[in-house]
Amino acid sequence: GAGVSQTPSNKVTEKGKYVELRCDPISGHTALYWYRQSLGQGPEFLIYFQGTGAADDSGLPNDRFFAVRPEGSVSTLKIQRTERGDSAVYLCASSLDAGGPGEQFFGPGTRLTVL
Amino acid sequence: KQEVTQIPAALSVPEGENLVLNCSFTDSAIYNLQWFRQDPGKGLTSLLLIQSSQREQTSGRLNASLDKSSGRSTLYIAASQPGDSATYLCAVKGGSYIPTFGRGTSLIVHP
Numbered sequence: 402g403a404g405v406s407q408t409p410s411n412k413v414t415e416k417g418k419y420v421e422l423r424c425d426p427i428s429g430h431t432a433l434y435w436y437r438q439s440l441g442q443g444p445e446f447l448i449y450f451q452g453t454g455a456a457d458d459s460g461l462p463n464d465r466f467f468a469v470r471p472e473g474s475v476s477t478l479k480i481q482r483t484e485r486g487d488s489a490v491y492l493c494a495s496s497l498d499a500g501g502p503g504e505q506f507f508g509p510g511t512r513l514t515v516l
Numbered sequence: 517k518q519e520v521t522q523i524p525a526a527l528s529v530p531e532g533e534n535l536v537l538n539c540s541f542t543d544s545a546i547y548n549l550q551w552f553r554q555d556p557g558k559g560l561t562s563l564l565l566i567q568s569s570q571r572e573q574t575s576g577r578l579n580a581s582l583d584k585s586s587g588r589s590t591l592y593i594a595a596s597q598p599g600d601s602a603t604y605l606c607a608v609k610g611g612s613y614i615p616t617f618g619r620g621t622s623l624i625v626h627p
Contacts, residue, residue: 405559430595434615443520443617444560457614492559503548503609507560 403427405508406494413514414483422478422511426495433476434505435468436492440449444492450476518610520544522618535593537621541605544584547613551580551591552605554620559625560605596625
Protein backbone atom coordinates (compact mmCIF):
# COMPACT_ATOMS: atom_id res chain seq x y z
CA GLY A 402 0.00 0.00 0.00
CA ALA A 403 0.92 3.65 -0.27
CA GLY A 404 0.56 4.52 3.40
CA VAL A 405 2.79 4.16 6.46
CA SER A 406 2.92 0.60 7.73
CA GLN A 407 3.98 -0.69 11.12
CA THR A 408 4.72 -4.20 12.31
CA PRO A 409 3.77 -5.98 14.42
CA SER A 410 0.33 -4.56 15.14
CA ASN A 411 0.43 -6.07 18.61
CA LYS A 412 3.34 -7.23 20.73
CA VAL A 413 3.11 -8.90 24.12
CA THR A 414 6.35 -9.44 25.96
CA GLU A 415 7.62 -10.13 29.44
CA LYS A 416 9.36 -7.65 31.67
CA GLY A 417 13.07 -7.57 30.93
CA LYS A 418 12.83 -8.75 27.33
CA TYR A 419 14.06 -6.94 24.22
CA VAL A 420 11.63 -5.80 21.50
CA GLU A 421 11.90 -4.29 18.04
CA LEU A 422 9.14 -2.31 16.37
CA ARG A 423 9.28 -1.61 12.66
CA CYS A 424 8.04 1.34 10.60
CA ASP A 425 7.89 1.50 6.81
CA PRO A 426 7.24 5.11 5.72
CA ILE A 427 5.64 6.44 2.59
CA SER A 428 8.06 6.11 -0.31
CA GLY A 429 10.05 9.31 -0.86
CA HIS A 430 9.38 10.74 2.60
CA THR A 431 12.67 11.84 4.13
CA ALA A 432 11.37 12.62 7.62
CA LEU A 433 10.24 9.88 9.99
CA TYR A 434 8.89 10.37 13.51
CA TRP A 435 8.31 7.98 16.40
CA TYR A 436 5.72 8.71 19.09
CA ARG A 437 4.33 6.92 22.12
CA GLN A 438 0.68 7.23 23.07
CA SER A 439 -0.84 6.22 26.39
CA LEU A 440 -4.57 5.85 26.96
CA GLY A 441 -6.36 9.17 26.98
CA GLN A 442 -3.28 11.13 25.97
CA GLY A 443 -2.02 12.69 22.79
CA PRO A 444 1.04 11.22 21.07
CA GLU A 445 4.29 12.02 22.85
CA PHE A 446 7.34 12.68 20.67
CA LEU A 447 10.27 10.25 20.97
CA ILE A 448 12.66 10.78 18.05
CA TYR A 449 12.73 11.94 14.46
CA PHE A 450 14.98 11.21 11.50
CA GLN A 451 15.78 13.41 8.54
CA GLY A 452 17.20 10.89 6.09
CA THR A 453 19.43 8.38 7.84
CA GLY A 454 20.43 10.49 10.81
CA ALA A 455 18.56 11.02 14.04
CA ALA A 456 17.92 14.77 13.88
CA ASP A 457 16.43 14.96 17.38
CA ASP A 458 16.21 12.18 19.96
CA SER A 459 15.33 14.39 22.89
CA GLY A 460 12.06 12.57 23.52
CA LEU A 461 13.58 9.16 24.19
CA PRO A 462 12.83 8.52 27.89
CA ASN A 463 16.12 6.76 28.73
CA ASP A 464 18.98 4.76 27.25
CA ARG A 465 16.88 1.60 27.00
CA PHE A 466 15.27 3.14 23.93
CA PHE A 467 17.10 3.37 20.62
CA ALA A 468 16.06 3.82 16.99
CA VAL A 469 17.80 3.38 13.66
CA ARG A 470 17.09 4.16 10.03
CA PRO A 471 20.17 2.84 8.24
CA GLU A 472 19.10 3.37 4.62
CA GLY A 473 16.85 6.37 5.09
CA SER A 474 13.65 4.40 4.63
CA VAL A 475 12.55 1.71 7.11
CA SER A 476 13.11 2.49 10.78
CA THR A 477 13.30 0.22 13.81
CA LEU A 478 12.58 1.30 17.37
CA LYS A 479 14.41 -0.91 19.84
CA ILE A 480 13.58 -1.23 23.52
CA GLN A 481 15.90 -3.11 25.85
CA ARG A 482 15.02 -4.57 29.25
CA THR A 483 11.36 -3.69 28.84
CA GLU A 484 9.39 -2.48 31.86
CA ARG A 485 5.65 -2.51 32.51
CA GLY A 486 5.63 1.26 32.15
CA ASP A 487 6.71 0.88 28.51
CA SER A 488 3.25 -0.49 27.67
CA ALA A 489 1.66 1.91 25.19
CA VAL A 490 0.85 2.33 21.52
CA TYR A 491 3.92 3.24 19.50
CA LEU A 492 3.10 5.36 16.47
CA CYS A 493 5.23 6.18 13.46
CA ALA A 494 4.67 9.06 11.05
CA SER A 495 6.42 10.25 7.92
CA SER A 496 6.48 13.48 5.96
CA LEU A 497 8.17 14.72 2.82
CA ASP A 498 10.52 16.83 4.87
CA ALA A 499 10.75 17.76 8.53
CA GLY A 500 10.66 21.47 7.84
CA GLY A 501 8.44 23.49 5.57
CA PRO A 502 4.92 22.20 4.87
CA GLY A 503 5.66 18.92 6.63
CA GLU A 504 2.22 17.29 6.68
CA GLN A 505 2.53 14.12 8.72
CA PHE A 506 0.98 10.78 7.80
CA PHE A 507 0.63 8.18 10.51
CA GLY A 508 0.77 4.42 10.56
CA PRO A 509 -1.74 2.28 12.47
CA GLY A 510 0.60 1.84 15.45
CA THR A 511 2.03 -1.07 17.41
CA ARG A 512 0.35 -1.86 20.72
CA LEU A 513 3.05 -3.00 23.13
CA THR A 514 2.07 -4.82 26.32
CA VAL A 515 4.74 -5.66 28.86
CA LEU A 516 3.61 -8.25 31.39
CA LYS B 517 8.34 24.54 25.99
CA GLN B 518 5.24 24.43 23.82
CA GLU B 519 2.03 23.41 25.57
CA VAL B 520 -1.12 22.54 23.68
CA THR B 521 -4.57 22.46 25.27
CA GLN B 522 -7.77 21.20 23.73
CA ILE B 523 -11.19 22.17 24.97
CA PRO B 524 -13.60 20.55 25.54
CA ALA B 525 -12.12 17.19 26.51
CA ALA B 526 -15.35 15.47 25.54
CA LEU B 527 -18.47 16.41 23.62
CA SER B 528 -21.73 14.58 22.94
CA VAL B 529 -24.18 16.09 20.47
CA PRO B 530 -27.18 15.07 18.40
CA GLU B 531 -26.74 14.53 14.69
CA GLY B 532 -26.95 17.66 12.55
CA GLU B 533 -25.38 20.12 14.97
CA ASN B 534 -22.55 22.44 13.97
CA LEU B 535 -19.53 22.03 16.25
CA VAL B 536 -16.48 24.01 17.27
CA LEU B 537 -13.43 22.30 18.76
CA ASN B 538 -10.73 24.45 20.28
CA CYS B 539 -6.96 24.16 20.38
CA SER B 540 -4.71 26.65 22.16
CA PHE B 541 -0.93 26.81 22.29
CA THR B 542 1.54 28.82 24.35
CA ASP B 543 4.34 29.59 21.86
CA SER B 544 3.19 31.44 18.75
CA ALA B 545 6.43 30.79 16.83
CA ILE B 546 5.07 27.86 14.85
CA TYR B 547 5.60 26.35 11.40
CA ASN B 548 2.20 24.81 11.08
CA LEU B 549 -0.76 23.31 12.90
CA GLN B 550 -2.35 20.04 11.89
CA TRP B 551 -5.72 18.58 12.89
CA PHE B 552 -6.14 14.81 13.08
CA ARG B 553 -8.89 12.34 13.71
CA GLN B 554 -8.29 9.13 15.65
CA ASP B 555 -10.76 6.26 15.77
CA PRO B 556 -10.55 3.81 18.70
CA GLY B 557 -7.57 1.47 18.38
CA LYS B 558 -6.39 3.14 15.17
CA GLY B 559 -3.68 5.52 14.03
CA LEU B 560 -4.18 9.19 13.26
CA THR B 561 -5.80 10.41 10.06
CA SER B 562 -4.80 13.87 8.84
CA LEU B 563 -7.75 16.23 8.38
CA LEU B 564 -6.32 19.67 7.74
CA LEU B 565 -2.90 21.33 7.79
CA ILE B 566 -2.58 25.10 8.25
CA GLN B 567 0.74 26.77 7.55
CA SER B 568 1.83 29.60 9.81
CA SER B 569 1.18 32.13 7.03
CA GLN B 570 -2.40 30.95 6.50
CA ARG B 571 -5.56 31.87 8.36
CA GLU B 572 -7.76 28.92 7.50
CA GLN B 573 -8.18 25.71 5.55
CA THR B 574 -11.34 23.96 4.40
CA SER B 575 -12.13 20.40 3.40
CA GLY B 576 -15.73 19.40 2.86
CA ARG B 577 -17.66 19.97 6.08
CA LEU B 578 -14.49 20.84 7.99
CA ASN B 579 -12.97 24.27 8.41
CA ALA B 580 -9.92 25.04 10.52
CA SER B 581 -8.78 28.52 11.44
CA LEU B 582 -5.52 29.74 12.91
CA ASP B 583 -4.82 32.87 14.94
CA LYS B 584 -1.12 32.78 15.78
CA SER B 585 -1.10 36.01 17.75
CA SER B 586 -3.63 34.69 20.24
CA GLY B 587 -2.29 31.11 20.11
CA ARG B 588 -5.55 29.54 19.00
CA SER B 589 -7.01 27.31 16.35
CA THR B 590 -10.56 26.12 15.92
CA LEU B 591 -11.93 23.17 14.00
CA TYR B 592 -15.47 23.74 12.78
CA ILE B 593 -17.55 20.70 11.81
CA ALA B 594 -20.74 21.49 9.92
CA ALA B 595 -23.85 19.31 10.05
CA SER B 596 -22.30 16.62 12.24
CA GLN B 597 -22.97 12.94 11.51
CA PRO B 598 -22.59 9.77 13.61
CA GLY B 599 -19.60 8.85 11.45
CA ASP B 600 -17.81 11.93 12.78
CA SER B 601 -17.57 10.26 16.20
CA ALA B 602 -13.88 10.00 17.05
CA THR B 603 -11.14 11.78 19.00
CA TYR B 604 -9.87 14.95 17.38
CA LEU B 605 -6.27 15.97 18.01
CA CYS B 606 -4.35 19.09 17.12
CA ALA B 607 -0.57 19.17 16.73
CA VAL B 608 1.58 22.28 16.63
CA LYS B 609 4.97 22.17 14.94
CA GLY B 610 7.50 24.74 16.11
CA GLY B 611 10.98 25.76 15.07
CA SER B 612 12.51 22.53 16.30
CA TYR B 613 10.33 20.59 13.80
CA ILE B 614 8.95 18.60 16.72
CA PRO B 615 5.14 18.48 16.82
CA THR B 616 3.43 18.91 20.17
CA PHE B 617 0.02 17.33 20.52
CA GLY B 618 -2.94 18.18 22.69
CA ARG B 619 -4.82 15.46 24.58
CA GLY B 620 -7.70 15.57 22.14
CA THR B 621 -11.44 16.13 22.16
CA SER B 622 -13.53 12.97 22.26
CA LEU B 623 -16.62 13.52 20.11
CA ILE B 624 -19.79 11.44 20.08
CA VAL B 625 -22.51 12.28 17.57
CA HIS B 626 -25.67 10.34 18.32
CA PRO B 627 -28.45 9.71 15.79
